[in-house]
Amino acid sequence: MNRRSFIKSSCKTCITVLPIYWLVQACQITKPITNFQFIQGKITLKKNEFLVQKNNQTIYKKFIVIKPEQIDFPIVIYRVNEQQFNAYSLKCTHQGCELTPYDIAMVCPCHGAEFNLKGEVTSGPAETDLQSYPIIFDNENIYIQL
Ligand code: FES
Numbered sequence: 371m372n373r374r375s376f377i378k379s380s381c382k383t384c385i386t387v388l389p390i391y392w393l394v395q396a397c398q399i400t401k402p403i404t405n406f407q408f409i410q411g412k413i414t415l416k417k418n419e420f421l422v423q424k425n426n427q428t429i430y431k432k433f434i435v436i437k438p439e440q441i442d443f444p445i446v447i448y449r450v451n452e453q454q455f456n457a458y459s460l461k462c463t464h465q466g467c468e469l470t471p472y473d474i475a476m477v478c479p480c481h482g483a484e485f486n487l488k489g490e491v492t493s494g495p496a497e498t499d500l501q502s503y504p505i506i507f508d509n510e511n512i513y514i515q516l
Pocket of ligand 1: 462463464465466467478479480481482483494495496
């Protein structure tokens with residue numbers, strides 16, 4: 371195999387493998403966690419739900435998703451930093467499809483609306499920001515009031 375063939379083959383492999391890798395990563399990340407409590411409209415979950423072991427290191431997930439059976443749409447909780455968490459409904463404000471959360475945005479699979487990590491519309495056709503939920507926390511837990 372000459373140099374040109376090698377580079378061509380490598381590029382084809384990257385183009386094929388990377389999207390699959392990202393898709394698998396996204397599916398793993400967006401799988402809702404089930405370890406939380408829902409009592410009288412208040413959700414309680416452990417802060418360490420954001421922790422994940424990767425390559426012998428402990429890192430923080432950018433977000434987690436929960437889906438209490440008492441409500442119709444999942445909630446995404448973004449960890450901005452140790453002192454800031456934001457919680458949003460994953461119901462698109464355009465026509466109510468379920469948004470897909472990513473590290474840098476939330477995207478609607480139905481008509482392509484996008485929302486930033488503050489829940490603000492950054493790309494239509496949605497015109498209204500996402501529903502946010504009040505969130506407080508202590509050293510151990512996060513509390514979301516619905
Ligand atoms: S329902 Fe989300 S963009 Fe239309």
